[in-house]
């Protein structure tokens with residue numbers, strides 16, 4: 001695998017981590033309006049998958065979507081400003097955390113509706129097949145979402161029509177406070193692929209190299225016209241469901257065990273051991289990322305609020 005790409009994967013994962021940890025603090029200080037679901041601990045999935053995509057490929061995301069946006073090449077100034085509800089944000093401050101879209105980067109939106117992005121990605125893939133433009137679409141979604149009708153209906157169509165779509169399930173074991181194996185009979189979500197006649201693959205969602213590898217295979221397969229793959233990424237989130245939520249349902253020992261696999265700690269050690277970068281190089285990346293996030297906060301705080309009249313702009317109705 002390309003060495004520069006692996007270093008970039010660390011940079012992108014670290015960008016997501018610092019962005020999210022700052023969002024947590026800013027939200028707790030009531031500086032940001034709305035609810036925030038953080039991607040801390042899950043960074044290797046968005047980064048591994050998006051590293052296997054082209055700029056014009058599509059992704060759909062979830063309520064936990066800042067990481068997908070950044071991994072797909074989203075601008076952190078515009079992303080942060082959107083969370084601040086400012087006019088300089090990706091969607092002029094009207095989308096917020098759960099409805100950021102950047103179609104110019106193929107980002108068809110984070111999504112407050114659990115399972116809502118899965119049919120959208122399938123539709124995008126149908127359009128790519130129809131237009132023969134070579135694009136693929138990725139749907140990111142949670143383990144909870146895999147119990148929604150949208151998951152089953154969309155995968156059935158994606159499979160039946162051999163669409164260029166990759167279904168990426170981020171199995172972090174919980175949907176809000178519900179341990180998902182108490183509301184699902186099968187242990188692994190990947191086995192559900194069998195019911196639709198497509199490959200189902202399980203991967204360690206804390207390892208960006210592994211995620212990239214399986215994503216690349218699935219993307220190549222989709223581009224060859226051989227249809228979808230369901231990728232189940234085993235992962236864990238380090239914080240509560242949303243910022244400010246109770247942690248009473250979190251299992252402390254389980255969390256500590258998963259933190260030992262934290263990609264932000266493990267991956268740079270691997271890159272150093274393999275002689276791809278040295279400690280100074282890693283520290284330099286960290287410094288640059290931290291400065292860039294501080295600048296994004298400054299940019300957002302100095303940005304204007306949307307004009308009240310703008311509430312009626314960019315609105316469509318049939």
Ligand SMILES: Cc1ncc(C[n+]2csc(CCOP(=O)(O)OP(=O)(O)O)c2C)c(N)n1
Nearest residue numbers: 064112113114142143144145172174175176
């Ligand atoms: C259709 C729908 N039902 C319920 C909710 C409320 N809700 C928000 S997040 C969530 C849990 C989602 O769990 P999962 O898909 O595993 O994603 P995770 O939060 O673990 O990343 C629920 C039930 C919603 N937003 N949309």
Ligand SMILES: [Mg+2]
Nearest residue numbers: 142143174175
């Ligand atoms: Mg979950």
